[in-house]
Amino acid sequence: MRPKSPLDFDAETMRHMGYRVVDTLVDYWQRLPELPLGKRPSPEALAPLLSEPTPQTPQPFEAVLNAFLQTVLPNIVKVDHPRYFAFVPAPNDYVGVLADFLAAGMNIFVGTWMVGAGATQVERVVVRWLCDWFGMPESAGGLFVSGGSMANLVCLAAARQRYPDALTRGRVYYSDQTHSCVARAWRILGLREEQLCVLPANEQFQIPLEALSAQIERDRAEGWLPFCVVANAGTTNTGAVDPLNALADLCEQEGLWLHADGAYGAAAILTEEGKQRLQGIHRLDSLAVDPHKWLYQPMMAGCAIVRDFERLREAFRILPPYLQDKEQGVQGIDLCDYGVELSRNFRALKLWMALKTHGVEAFRSAMEWNLHLARVAEQAIRSLPHWRLLSPATMGIVAFRYEPPELNAEQADALNRALVDAMLNDGFALVSSTRLRGRTALRMCTLNPRATEADVHATVQRLDEYARQKQRDF
Ligand SMILES: Cc1ncc(COP(=O)(O)O)c(C=O)c1O
Structure with a gap:
């Protein structure tokens, strides 16, 4: 008889473990728009939660899965979240996941x-x-x-x-x-x-x-x-x-x-x-x-x-x-x-x-939606006082900055950078910053096909609120 590897499970257990993971994923996908974006804890806060010596004794898979769900997942920023507009978002395709x-x-x-x-x-x-x-x-x-x-x-x-x-x-x-x-x-x-x-x-x-x-x-x-x-x-x-x-x-x-x-x-x-x-x-x-x-x-x-x-x-x-x-x-x-x-x-x-x-048409229309959302973002920015468009919606990216007349260029740079931190701490939505023509710029990248026009508007509105609040600190 073939010896059982110490790493193996019986078929029923394997199935059960797999189903638990699929259920967890589907649940995550369903709830994602309502979930907070996630957070960036300090290394000092996170280390005690996750540091441990090499495990010597087996634990139930369920407990390990729960450790991941309760300790790891809340401490990442979800790049597949519909209001993650920072860097290059990474919305996921379920078929690709299964593949x-x-x-x-x-x-x-x-x-x-x-x-x-x-x-x-x-x-x-x-x-x-x-x-x-x-x-x-x-x-x-x-x-x-x-x-x-x-x-x-x-x-x-x-x-x-x-x-x-x-x-x-x-x-x-x-x-x-x-x-x-x-x-x-x-x-x-x-x-x-x-x-x-x-x-x-x-x-x-x-x-x-x-x-x-x-x-x-x-x-x-x-x-x-x-x-x-x-x-x-x-x-x-x-x-x-x-x-x-x-x-x-x-x-x-x-x-x-x-x-x-x-x-x-x-x-x-x-x-x-x-x-x-x-x-x-x-x-x-x-x-x-x-x-x-x-x-x-x-x-x-x-x-x-x-x-x-x-x-x-x-x-x-x-x-x-x-x-x-x-x-x-x-x-x-x-x-x-x-x-x-x-x-x-x-x-x-x-x-x-x-x-x-x-089919490729589904990809095409998801991407057309992404391009549309960038135009929606551009319009939203244009409609607000003191926001300056630095680059119009181009291939799903729009760049802009908050520039109230009371602030000089350096102060505006600092304020715009502070907005990224404010958004990250808030956990509702995220944009990222860069430098364009020597000045700080914010950019929204609307690559998530599950993002809605309401997500875009709410994000721009939240940015505007934070900008006006932060301006008082300068
Ligand atoms: C234009 C461009 N080139 C290269 C990269 C690097 O790609 P990857 O992160 O997949 O290594 C990026 C990532 O955002 C990108 O936007």
């Missing part, structure tokens, strides 16, 4: 064709769907990674590999609105600070084309090798999209690799606004996409897409002897050769199951 459960439950490995053929094929299919949305050619391909940061890193590694002198005298270009993960990627890839050319964005928060091409020319004259432009397909700050067609013209002419960080905005290609703004996206050499953002999938799910899929293999493939068996017999794509990870979980399953279950 993650399945993928984890069977621990499906998608590193090699030898043991993961079916899953690899699904990943190839989902990546093809994405490539089709963006109008990428047949040569294009990609793979799922942990998120947008990793997707950018993987794509930029392919760019660096393409230019043999990139490390010694290469230079890369992007605007100051670019996400920090791009600078980090170049650092990891071995580029020095002076090889990164960060251009101040124009009034529309886009990369300035004339300055870019003049800089490339100057750099060449000085002996640099300009080799890559990183465009934004939706900045985190304002949703701005760089002029992709014009950049593609320039990069074609100059022989540069054109990458775009579409972690935030690329999925908006499904919508009318997105199609307009993302014109030229089909011409990119590579694109980072992030289905755990605007395609509503549970973390972690990013996707690195490269116009010539084989470029990834050139950048990443190494074959050690202990993997030689994968090269024998029936051959297929080994996704471990195209990116950083060997052990790869089945991240594509969630988007595959979600798109099949809902």
Whole structure:
């Protein structure tokens, strides 16, 4: 008889445990709009509640689940809450959640064709769907990674590999609105600070084309090798999209690799606004996409897409002897050769199951609603005295600030930052702040398809109340 593992349960207990988790989740989903947003406790307050030595004796699963529900859950801010408008909200798709459960439950490995053929094929299919949305050619391909940061890193590694002198005298270009993960990627890839050319964005928060091409020319004259432009397909700050067609013209002419960080905005290609703004996206050499953002999938799910899929293999493939068996017999794509990870979980399953279950139209209309809510937020801001719009609703983001005539610019900066803390302490809704044109800005990102117009109005109203209250402290 097979010995029972000390980690196993009988079938009935397994079922019961699973049902408890599903019931807990469904209950959470139903109650979420009424639940407080959550809180940020101090480390000192939280440590005594959760610190303990390694458990030596078993406890009932129910007790462990309750410990999570009672101690952990209240001490996080719910990024899937309909009034969480901060950073990039992460509303979740239930099909994706179940797909993650399945993928984890069977621990499906998608590193090699030898043991993961079916899953690899699904990943190839989902990546093809994405490539089709963006109008990428047949040569294009990609793979799922942990998120947008990793997707950018993987794509930029392919760019660096393409230019043999990139490390010694290469230079890369992007605007100051670019996400920090791009600078980090170049650092990891071995580029020095002076090889990164960060251009101040124009009034529309886009990369300035004339300055870019003049800089490339100057750099060449000085002996640099300009080799890559990183465009934004939706900045985190304002949703701005760089002029992709014009950049593609320039990069074609100059022989540069054109990458775009579409972690935030690329999925908006499904919508009318997105199609307009993302014109030229089909011409990119590579694109980072992030289905755990605007395609509503549970973390972690990013996707690195490269116009010539084989470029990834050139950048990443190494074959050690202990993997030689994968090269024998029936051959297929080994996704471990195209990116950083060997052990790869089945991240594509969630988007595959979600798109099949809902159909793409459901995603389109959820995203159109998100874009509509940003316009609602913009109107609400415009209608209030002393609030200044800094960036109109763009790809689901609107940026603004409270600027009463009594306060100077520095005081207004401090007041606007204080509003984020006030909202967090209150727990009703959350927006986040950033810096735009040297001043503090608040931004609302309306990516949650379960958010209502009433949620948006109530959040703006609450911000206004706090602003007027706080103003008295200055
Ligand atoms: C434009 C952009 N790029 C990259 C990232 C990083 O993505 P991730 O958090 O999935 O690593 C973000 C995250 O907000 C983003 O908005």
